[in-house]
Amino acid sequence: MAKRLSGSARRELVAAVRARYGASAPSVKREILREFSAITGYHRKSAIRILNDDGGESGVVVRCPRPRIYDEAFCRTLIVLWEASDRVCGKRLRALLPLLVPALERHGHLIVEPLARARLLGVSAATIDRMLSDVKVAAAGGRRRRAGFYSAMTRQNSLKEIIVINHGQASTEAV
DSSP, X not given: OOOOOOHXXXXXXXXXXXXXXXXXXXXXXXXXXXXXXXXXXXXXXXXXXXXXXXXXXXXOOOOOOOOOSSOHHHHHHHHHHHHHTTSOOHHXXXXXXXXXXXXXXXXXXXXXXXXXXXXXXXXXXXXXXXXXXXXXXXXXXXOOOOOSHHHHHHHHXXXXXXXXXXXXOOOOSOO
16 A cells, blocks of 8 residues: 655656656556556556656646626626616616617717627626626625525514514403
8 A cells, every 4th residue: 555645745756757757668667657656546547647747737727718708898888777777687687788778879878889789789697797796786885685594584573573463362452
């Protein structure tokens, strides 16, 4: 059974064995691979991949960021439309955009380029909510709306304070 190696010891071992493994004949590679697997505890195929690697950052996936579709001007236009629609949710704003954009353009409150218009009419409700999230928090005075079970409990408790419920007990108060 192989002892556990620390991360730095494992990296040193890989660096030392990798050069020797790459320059060896196939019969010698098998022996190096057997020893390396016994020391590190790696599976044979995993050890082959590690030793054949070029020595770059292993385990780190470098992803290229996706190009932004919606720029800052688009976000500002969306904020204007959200304010004009009385701050409705993204799902309702998405349904309202085909009517709202031409109406605001017709009355001179909004000027939209054709490319931006196509993007406005093609944006999803989830993207609208994502782009307006910071603006919605700022509009609410920095508070996020509580949703779910606990907000329902709070509403129920506040209703109990307002509404007096008589559970079949005789009331002594005169009506």
